[in-house]
Amino acid sequence: MVSQQIDRQIAARLAASGIRYTSGRRRVVGVLAAADGPRSAAELHDDLGRKVPLSSLYRSLSVLTDAGVLAPHHGSGRIVRYELAEWLMGHHHHLVCADCGAVDDVELPEPWESALAVLVSEATAPQGFIAASHTLEIGGLCPGCLNPEQGTRSKGAGIG
Amino acid sequence: MVSQQIDRQIAARLAASGIRYTSGRRRVVGVLAAADGPRSAAELHDDLGRKVPLSSLYRSLSVLTDAGVLAPHHGSGRIVRYELAEWLMGHHHHLVCADCGAVDDVELPEPWESALAVLVSEATAPQGFIAASHTLEIGGLCPGCLNPEQGTRSKGAGIG
DNA sequence: TTCCTTGCAAACGATTTGCATTGGA
DNA sequence: TCCAATGCAAATCGTTTGCAAGGAA
Numbered sequence: 001m002v003s004q005q006i007d008r009q010i011a012a013r014l015a016a017s018g019i020r021y022t023s024g025r026r027r028v029v030g031v032l033a034a035a036d037g038p039r040s041a042a043e044l045h046d047d048l049g050r051k052v053p054l055s056s057l058y059r060s061l062s063v064l065t066d067a068g069v070l071a072p073h074h075g076s077g078r079i080v081r082y083e084l085a086e087w088l089m090g091h092h093h094h095l096v097c098a099d100c101g102a103v104d105d106v107e108l109p110e111p112w113e114s115a116l117a118v119l120v121s122e123a124t125a126p127q128g129f130i131a132a133s134h135t136l137e138i139g140g141l142c143p144g145c146l147n148p149e150q151g152t153r154s155k156g157a158g159i160g
Numbered sequence: 161m162v163s164q165q166i167d168r169q170i171a172a173r174l175a176a177s178g179i180r181y182t183s184g185r186r187r188v189v190g191v192l193a194a195a196d197g198p199r200s201a202a203e204l205h206d207d208l209g210r211k212v213p214l215s216s217l218y219r220s221l222s223v224l225t226d227a228g229v230l231a232p233h234h235g236s237g238r239i240v241r242y243e244l245a246e247w248l249m250g251h252h253h254h255l256v257c258a259d260c261g262a263v264d265d266v267e268l269p270e271p272w273e274s275a276l277a278v279l280v281s282e283a284t285a286p287q288g289f290i291a292a293s294h295t296l297e298i299g300g301l302c303p304g305c306l307n308p309e310q311g312t313r314s315k316g317a318g319i320g
Numbered sequence: 321t322t323c324c325t326t327g328c329a330a331a332c333g334a335t336t337t338g339c340a341t342t343g344g345a
Numbered sequence: 346t347c348c349a350a351t352g353c354a355a356a357t358c359g360t361t362t363g364c365a366a367g368g369a370a
Contacts, residue, residue, distance in 0.1 A: 124298055134296055140293070146290060
């Protein structure tokens with residue numbers, strides 16, 4: 001269930017680049033908008049009922065990433081997970097479960113986030129590096145893996 | 161050139177697990193200790209003069225990672241880069257060049273690092289996630305890609 | 321001698337690509 | 346109509362693994 005606003009923003013962005021916002025691409029965006037963290041091609045494939053061939057899925061992901069609609073996340077393992085870009089989702093960080101590999105999003109309280117941005121610029125400047133973005137990758141154990149017995153995880157994530 | 165201390169620590173750790181610290185493994189550690197950031201199998205292969213077969217390299221990386229001597233970094237692209245674990249290198253963060261893909265290490269000034277650790281624990285707790293580690297992945301442009309003409313980069317990194 | 325390691329080659333699995341077909345502006 | 350998008354199948358490429366030979370304790 002993509003919010004009308006996000007859908008409009010994406011449609012506009014794609015239109016500006018002459019890229020079609022097809023039903024297949026809308027479905028991918030829909031799943032990602034509903035997800036609570038980045039999703040891999042395989043996870044999306046499942047979420048979409050395995051009807052869309054993987055190659056098409058990969059192509060959609062590639063096009064949407066190039067258009068700046070999706071942001072790839074190279075988390076744990078050798079798979080790439082995608083999520084809506086920050087200009088759509090808002091700035092956030094990642095919780096990576098060391099056990100199941102699932103990735104969730106977190107936001108930091110605002111005063112800290114601003115301070116962090118400044119800190120990042122200042123700390124990297126001495127090395128001659130110009131910082132443009134940052135994400136905190138937080139490792140640990142997700143609730144689902146901490147309490148395995150308390151019902152199945154509703155997230156559908158964690159392919160591991 | 162591995163510092164004697166680090167070499168001793170690794171030797172002790174491996175010995176404790178009944179794992180041999182062979183010359184091949186020492187060479188891998190040597191290159192990583194001299195590097196200024198995580199290195200991929202292909203990069204190490206080059207650094208070692210392409211004499212060690214890739215499969216052996218991968219096996220060394222696997223053994224050393226399982227032993228807790230190396231830490232894998234799933235940065236950009238589909239490749240995995242390795243570096244000495246934090247108990248050997250000290251806690252640090254990563255500068256990832258958006259252009260060439262090279263990864264360098266950075267440390268944050270201490271008062272901030274402590275505050276960040278607390279912040280991370282507090283911010284993740286509400287989601288029921290237990291944080292165990294964190295790394296700031298900072299994206300941007302490295303000096304080499306900012307000033308392409310000023311001599312070749314001495315890092316040897318950046319395979320892209 | 322007895323395992324652990326190393327090499328080589330084949331196997332794997334995630335992702336990409338060539339090419340013909342389908343579909344939307 | 347016409348070019349972008351899609352499907353299928355084959356190709357890539359980083360990484361893993363089976364198996365026999367080499368080495369260190």
